Amino acid sequence: MSNLNALQETGQVGTHNRWRVKDFLHTGIAGFPKEGMISIDVTYQCNLACTHCYFRNQGYTSELTVDQWLQWLENRRRQGYPFLICGWLGGEPFLRPDVLEQGIGYFKSNVIFTNGTSELPPWRNCTFVVSVPGLRDQYHRITGSKRATFDRVKAHADRKDVRVFISFCVTKPTVDLIASVIEEWAATAVQGVYFEFYTPLRGSDLRLWVDWESRDRIIGELLQLKKTYGDFIANTRQELLLMTARRYRTIIEDCPFRYVGASFDPLGRRKLPCAIGPDADCSRCGCILPAFAQILASRRRLVQALWNGAVRQFRAG
Numbered sequence: 656m657s658n659l660n661a662l663q664e665t666g667q668v669g670t671h672n673r674w675r676v677k678d679f680l681h682t683g684i685a686g687f688p689k690e691g692m693i694s695i696d697v698t699y700q701c702n703l704a705c706t707h708c709y710f711r712n713q714g715y716t717s718e719l720t721v722d723q724w725l726q727w728l729e730n731r732r733r734q735g736y737p738f739l740i741c742g743w744l745g746g747e748p749f750l751r752p753d754v755l756e757q758g759i760g761y762f763k764s765n766v767i768f769t770n771g772t773s774e775l776p777p778w779r780n781c782t783f784v785v786s787v788p789g790l791r792d793q794y795h796r797i798t799g800s801k802r803a804t805f806d807r808v809k810a811h812a813d814r815k816d817v818r819v820f821i822s823f824c825v826t827k828p829t830v831d832l833i834a835s836v837i838e839e840w841a842a843t844a845v846q847g848v849y850f851e852f853y854t855p856l857r858g859s860d861l862r863l864w865v866d867w868e869s870r871d872r873i874i875g876e877l878l879q880l881k882k883t884y885g886d887f888i889a890n891t892r893q894e895l896l897l898m899t900a901r902r903y904r905t906i907i908e909d910c911p912f913r914y915v916g917a918s919f920d921p922l923g924r925r926k927l928p929c930a931i932g933p934d935a936d937c938s939r940c941g942c943i944l945p946a947f948a949q950i951l952a953s954r955r956r957l958v959q960a961l962w963n964g965a966v967r968q969f970r971a972g
């Protein structure tokens with residue numbers, strides 16, 4: 656049976672690398688390992704052309720084959736790589752499902768960041784994060800797609816059998832959509848919506864960038880909405896508070912992702928400082944990554960986050 660058939664029948668890749676109690680204990684005691692959280696650009700190809708995309712500017716025109724990626728992973732396995740968390744990025748990762756199918760079994764946690772234009776496979780040992788940067792009225796203009804694409808993406812994301820979250824990248828033109836975005840998705844089977852802010856490239860114009868004051872206002876709005884929607888707003892309270900201007904500006908002065916994470920391009924080469932690449936304007940970063948990384952890099956915050964996650968899972972049954 657091929658791995659793909661095995662996944663379709665069981666929802667699990669054969670040699671899935673699972674979290675065990677000893678991993679949580681080890682991480683809680685020894686701290687989160689260097690490169691415990693990595694991102695891989697599965698492909699340089701994408702079928703959309705989003706206005707806020709950093710990736711298309713990076714100009715890749717080739718990528719590793721499946722066998723080369725497997726060799727890459729095996730080499731790291733021999734070097735004792737931690738293989739904890741992998742974010743599978745692109746381009747659009749589902750244009751290379753073969754790499755995903757073979758690769759996700761190596762990691763304990765897999766998050767596949769997709770634009771949702773392809774039907775999601777029935778894989779239960781990963782989380783799908785579907786990027787939807789607007790409501791139906793704006794979506795085609797933001798993504799360069801046809802008008803009908805929003806409904807197709809929504810239908811692909813609205814799945815009970817797999818773990819799907821929406822990611823909404825807030826840009827200046829979409830700052831007033833927060834409450835409507837939550838309402839739109841709360842009526843579906845998705846498990847929640849992550850909000851993050853557009854990160855510009857150095858020297859680019861700032862038409863899409865949400866200034867710090869507006870960002871604080873939106874974070875205040877999200878904290879208020881969390882009283883009604885709870886964990887459906889998937890950013891935790893701890894992450895949202897870290898993302899407020901005063902704290903985030905200090906955090907991104909020395910981005911903690913550098914200490915716990917690493918990003919790799921479609922050719923398997925290290926990409927610095929993160930997936931956004933060397934032109935990232937870190938001083939205006941709106942990604943959620945520094946907040947995650949700050950929690951992972953701080954033992955006290957990590958233990959609190961692990962505990963909160965365990966309580967949430969317990970409450971959810």
Ligand code: SF4
Pocket residue numbers: 701702703704705707708709710711745746747770786
């Ligand atoms: S879907 Fe992602 S990779 Fe593709 S254009 Fe949009 S932001 Fe870029």
Ligand code: SF4
Pocket residue numbers: 854907910911912928929930931935936937938940941942944945
């Ligand atoms: S602050 Fe961190 S996550 Fe943000 S662009 Fe810079 S390196 Fe990337």
